[in-house]
Amino acid sequence: MAEEKKSKLYALKPLIERWPAITKPEGHVTFRTKIFWTLLCLILYFILTNVMIFGLKSNVIDLFAQYRFIMAGASGSIMHLGIGPIVTASIILQLFVGAKIINLDLTESEDKAIYQGTQKILVVVMIIVEAIPQIFGYLQPTEGLINLLGGNTALANSLIVIQLFVGAMLVFFMDELISKWGIGSGISLFIAAGVSRAIFTGIFNWLPVRGGELSMTNPPAGVIPGTYYLASHLTLREIVEGGYQTLFFGNARIGYTNSIVAL
Structure with missing residues (x-):
């Protein structure tokens, strides 16, 4: 009877057992080791957010560019998807288990192992699902990349998807590495890193808009x-006649949104 109650996800057990994963530490992990792996993954994360997708057009259309840092992503880079696939896979599986659609008892070690293994597989599926659209x-690929591949647009698009896939998988493995060998959760760390970077650049970025x-018109x-540049180049009359609005509230027309009020 016990065998009949097992979830159908046990059919994935052979695949789960062979699935690549970060090895768990056998004993106590020292604080120095945890700090090392956490900092290493954090540095690698920042490096990857600056590795742009090869062959991508410069005029990237990203409707969620301003909010992508919340998902630890970086628009136009191989980290474009961020932790999105990981979070989505986790939510879907939790909902299915919570609603008893999937018959798994997470208090049982064997069921928990199947749950975690299935989640890893689902993450890969979600990476593909989120990357292809x-x-x-x-x-979109550049004309140069398309010509380099013999005019094959489908192959150029596939190359972009592959880069997105590689970036998302690196995030996934770094999250697992931090969870087992580092401090806290990799997802939380990457979100905090993305938010911190957005705040820092929003305050101190000296590059033109x-x-x-x-x-x-390009501060x-x-x-x-x-604020310093605009205030030093505006006359008192210009400030009184409307320049103060740009200083305090920004100016969407010139793309200056990091105003004093925004701070």
Whole structure:
């Protein structure tokens, strides 16, 4: 009878047992070791967020660019998907188990192992599900990449999907590495890192809003350098006649949104 009550997910057990995974520590992990792996993954994460997708057009359409840091992603980079697939897979599986659609008792070690293994497989599925739609109107290959591949647009799109897949898998393995050998959760660490970077660059970024040379219509993007630049180039009359609105509330027309009020 006990065998009949087992979840159908046990059919995945042979695959789960062969699935690549980070080895668990056999004994106590020292604090120095935890710090080492946590910092290593954090540094690697920041490096990967600056590795742009090869062959991608510069005018990337990302409807959620301003909020992508919440999912520890970086628009246009191989970390574009961030922790999205991991979180989605976890939520789906938790809902199915909680609703008893999947018959698993997480208090049992064997069922818990099947649950965790299934989640890893589902993460890979969600990476593919989330990566493929990106090439339809959002992340498009350059003409140079298409020509390099003999004019095969499908192959160029596939190359972009592969890069997204590799980036998301690296996030997944780093999350698992931190969970087993580091401090806390990799997901929480990457979210905190993404938010911290967004705050830091939003305050101190001295680069122009739209690139190129600095001007009154293309000020520094950061709050502090942007406010200083605008205030030092505006006359008192210009400030009174409306310049204060740009200083305090920003100016969407020129793309300057990191204003004093935003800070």
